[in-house]
Amino acid sequence: MMTPQQQLQQIFTRFVEGQTVFKDRGALTMTFTPVTIPHRDDKIAALGRIMAPALKGERPSNLFVYGKTGTGKTLVTRFVTSELEKVAAANGHKVQVIYTNCKLKKSADTEYRLIATMAKEIGIEVPFTGLPTDQVYRIFFDAVDKQPQNIILIADEIDTLVERNGDEILYNLTRMNSELKNAKLTVIGITNDLSFLDRLDPRVRSSLSEEELIFLPYNALQLQDILRGRSEVAFIPAGVEPGVIEKCAALAAQEHGDARRALDLLRVSAELAERGAETKIGLAHVDAAQEKIDIDRVVETVKAQPRQSQAVIQAILNLAKKTKEVDTGNVFDAYQIVCQAHGLKVLTQRRVSDLIAELDLFGIIHTKVISKGRYGRTRIITLNLSDSIINKLETLLLQVFAG
Ligand SMILES: Nc1ncnc2c1ncn2[C@@H]1O[C@H](COP(=O)(O)OP(=O)(O)OP(=O)(O)O)[C@@H](O)[C@H]1O
Ligand SMILES: [Mg+2]
Numbered sequence: 001m002m003t004p005q006q007q008l009q010q011i012f013t014r015f016v017e018g019q020t021v022f023k024d025r026g027a028l029t030m031t032f033t034p035v036t037i038p039h040r041d042d043k044i045a046a047l048g049r050i051m052a053p054a055l056k057g058e059r060p061s062n063l064f065v066y067g068k069t070g071t072g073k074t075l076v077t078r079f080v081t082s083e084l085e086k087v088a089a090a091n092g093h094k095v096q097v098i099y100t101n102c103k104l105k106k107s108a109d110t111e112y113r114l115i116a117t118m119a120k121e122i123g124i125e126v127p128f129t130g131l132p133t134d135q136v137y138r139i140f141f142d143a144v145d146k147q148p149q150n151i152i153l154i155a156d157e158i159d160t161l162v163e164r165n166g167d168e169i170l171y172n173l174t175r176m177n178s179e180l181k182n183a184k185l186t187v188i189g190i191t192n193d194l195s196f197l198d199r200l201d202p203r204v205r206s207s208l209s210e211e212e213l214i215f216l217p218y219n220a221l222q223l224q225d226i227l228r229g230r231s232e233v234a235f236i237p238a239g240v241e242p243g244v245i246e247k248c249a250a251l252a253a254q255e256h257g258d259a260r261r262a263l264d265l266l267r268v269s270a271e272l273a274e275r276g277a278e279t280k281i282g283l284a285h286v287d288a289a290q291e292k293i294d295i296d297r298v299v300e301t302v303k304a305q306p307r308q309s310q311a312v313i314q315a316i317l318n319l320a321k322k323t324k325e326v327d328t329g330n331v332f333d334a335y336q337i338v339c340q341a342h343g344l345k346v347l348t349q350r351r352v353s354d355l356i357a358e359l360d361l362f363g364i365i366h367t368k369v370i371s372k373g374r375y376g377r378t379r380i381i382t383l384n385l386s387d388s389i390i391n392k393l394e395t396l397l398l399q400v401f402a403g
Contacts, residue, residue, distance in 0.1 A: 011277040020236075020274045021281055027234035028267040030260070035233065037079065038225040040072050043213060047080040050211050051186075054095050054150040055088055059184035062174060062208050067215025069192045070258030074156055076215075077190060081152055094149035096122055102161035111169045114161065115140050118153065141176060148182045158189040159196045167204045174207040217257025223249035226259050227266055235270065241282045244269065248286055265289050295389050299396055301362050307400075308347060311338045312355045314397050316365060316381060317390065326381040328356060328367075342401045356381065 002010070014020070026032055037044065051060045065073050081097045088095035098121045102108040107117040112133050116126040119140040126139055144151050153173065155161065161169065170189070177185045189208055197205055218226065227245045248269070252262035266281075268289035273281045302313060315334035319326045332349050339346045347355075356379070360367045366382045383390070 014277045014279075021239040021270050021279055022234060022274065023236050023239075024233055025270075027230055028263055028270070033079070034075070034226075034229060036229045037072065037075065038229060039218060039222040040076050043072070043076050043215060044080055046213055047076060048084075050213075051080060051084050051152070054084060054152065054184075054186070055091055055093055057093055057148065057150065057184070059150070059177070060152070060186045061210035062187045063189070063211045063213065064197065064209035065188060065190045065213045065215065066194060066196070067192065068194070068217050068256055068258070070252075070260035070262075071192075071215035071217055072259060073190050073192070073215050077154060077156075077188060081154065081188075084152070088150070094147065095152065096149060097152045097154065098122060099154045099156065101156045102159075103157040108155075108161055109164070111165050111172075112136055114155075114169065119143060122151075137172065137176075141179070144183045144185065145180050146182070149184075151183055151185045152188065153185060154188045154190065156190045157192075159191040159193040162196070162200070167201050170204045170208055171201070174204070218253070218259055218262075219257060220246075220249045220253035223252055223257065223259060223262045227262055230263060231266070234266075235281070236279070239270075239280060241280050243283055244281050244286055247283055251286070251290060261293075264293060268292055291386070291388065294386075295392055298364060298385065298389050299392055301364060302393055302396060303400075305359075307344065308351075309355050309359060310397060310400055311335055311342070311344055312352060313359065313364065313393070314338045314401070316383065317394060317397070320383050320390075326383075328353060328379040328381065331356065331381065353379075 027034075047063075050063055053060045065077055067073055078099065081099075085095050085097050098118050100108055100114060100117055100121075102114070106113075108114040112131075113128065115133070115136045116128055119126045119136070122143055124139060124143040126136055131139075155173075158170075170187075173185075173187055187208060197209060200208070224245050227248055231240055231245065245266070248262050248265040251265060252258055255261055265286060266289075269281050269285040272285045272288050272292070273279075278285075302310065305313070312331065312335055315331050315338050316326055318338070319330055319334050323330075332352050335352055336346050338344070356365070356367060359365050364385075366384055367379050368382070369377055369379050371377050385393070
């Protein structure tokens, strides 16, 4: 047995001597551009072919890229367009890529802000408020059309933009092209919302998706290759025990083949190993990482809920301590008690049922309707959360209701 002092000494020494599994921890962050992009050759080639006309000053088709989260859409699109920019420059053609992530409220909250952000990307300062939207378009349009050039406009997570502002904006952007005299504009829309195109106005849909690229989820073997590529950069040789990569890949493949999830698992595993002053990532670290990521996800979701939903969660947690099968009728009683304790307005039973259904959608609880014979039907709630998540949630809710 080591004394606490010896233990700490070992941690400090290892840290100072640089004993860590990491060689380059940046390689596992989301902003890192990997050196290799395994299993996306076909997408890279397809996108390259669609964009190639820009190298001759012709207009590439507008393109719509879709597929589930973590399938490499952003990575591949940014990679291909930035290579295009470089090759074009070497060939004496001007290609400018403007990338905006529409999910970031700061840059794409409204149509106005999006255009202002895009103008800024090409070096034109537009005040972030105050002008009529028409005029912002005009400024952007003139800046674009000042010279012969290809502008490739990437609107990532485009569904969030349309959700907030309607699809008029896409119409305006795709239409802009027919008015340009010198420049040519291509719009690339990216989304992980698979039903997004169906909800668009057909007119907008047909102009936005002249071409479409679908990214399918990775399988476990493909995820392994992605993880191996990253590990070589990120970790010291022999820093990863056999089976670790396979396990991270398998867990992520179970969810839906999300490379981000796989990389997160590996990164958190490595951080846990490092925190334990160990120089090898083992299978136990992956288990712990999985648990930690789950906890963080549930805690973040609950944190982001409105106060009333938090009261419903509190009520469910209170009941779950007493009985295994929580039914919605009981939740309403327990919810009223929570509201009284914290001075909250009591919503109707119907509203509370809606909130419960919402929590089910978020995956925090699981509800099932069962028949009670002649007593009608009732909804049974189960919590599929581990004890440690429940503990974390209780602490969180204590803080929420105290503050
Ligand atoms: N084939 C691949 N090779 C190496 N890394 C990859 C590959 N595919 C994805 N990644 C990495 O996985 C993470 C997620 O990829 P990306 O951001 O491109 O996903 P996405 O499809 O845009 O997801 P979302 O819809 O959530 O935005 C990134 O860190 C990316 O670098
Ligand atoms: Mg993306």
